[in-house]
Amino acid sequence: QYIAYVAYPLDLFEEGSVTNMFTSIVGNVFGFKALRALRLEDLRIPPAYSKTFQGPPHGIQVERDKLNKYGRPLLGCTIKPKLGLSAKNYGRAVYECLRGGLDFTKDDENVNSQPFMRWRDRFLFCAEAIYKAQAETGEIKGHYLNATAGTCEEMIKRAVFARELGVPIVMHDYLTGGFTANTS
Incomplete structure (x- = not known):
């Protein structure tokens, strides 16, 4: 050796x-x-x-700034069950968690665009849930929409759609997404 x-x-x-x-x-x-x-x-x-890597801003300070939450832990959860819900029921789970006091929710990494819940429908219902919870609580809320996809182009398309909906936080699975997707 x-x-x-x-x-x-x-x-x-x-x-x-x-x-x-x-x-x-x-x-x-x-x-x-x-x-x-x-x-x-x-x-x-x-x-x-x-320093040559132009990645997105990251870290706890960016999260706190987006959610306007300081001086306490951020509270969040991953929506369960992770698979099997319709987009409408998934959005309802997001709403109930956010309305119940959580600062953010997130998709599980397995949640992509399965036949029972296509990504575009999920994004729409989750955005609706965020806005409804914000209106009722007076607090900024967030949801990490999983934009992971089979190609970088599709991943970017999903992220752009999330931005158009006004959802400022997306996620993708960095391990299975690959190095190129991580820096796209």
Whole structure:
């Protein structure tokens, strides 16, 4: 067993591309049959390279600012059952949670666009639930709409539709969505 430390000059990487970075570091090497036991133990990304990624604003402060909630924990939940509800009943569950005092709700990662609840219908009913709960409580409410899709184009289409509805928060499954979707 051996440990090798490898350093690459930044000029070898496309700015802002996680896909290129991992392809360059592990893509070809992990394909060699002679290196079946090879593992990547650690990866350190220099701040100069990290700054080339133009990701969305994130973190607890952004969440607090969007919801106008400070000085206390944010309260939220994932809607259950995660699968099987119609879009209308799903929206009702969102409304009841938000009206009952939660700050936000979220889709489960499995909730995409199944035959019993298409994404567009879910987005519409959830937006309606948010606005109704806000009107009744006088508080800003949120729901994380899952925009995960089979292609980056479809994911972006869903996110744009959410924005058009006035829903400021979307989510996507970063693990299964892939590196390119994460930075799109």
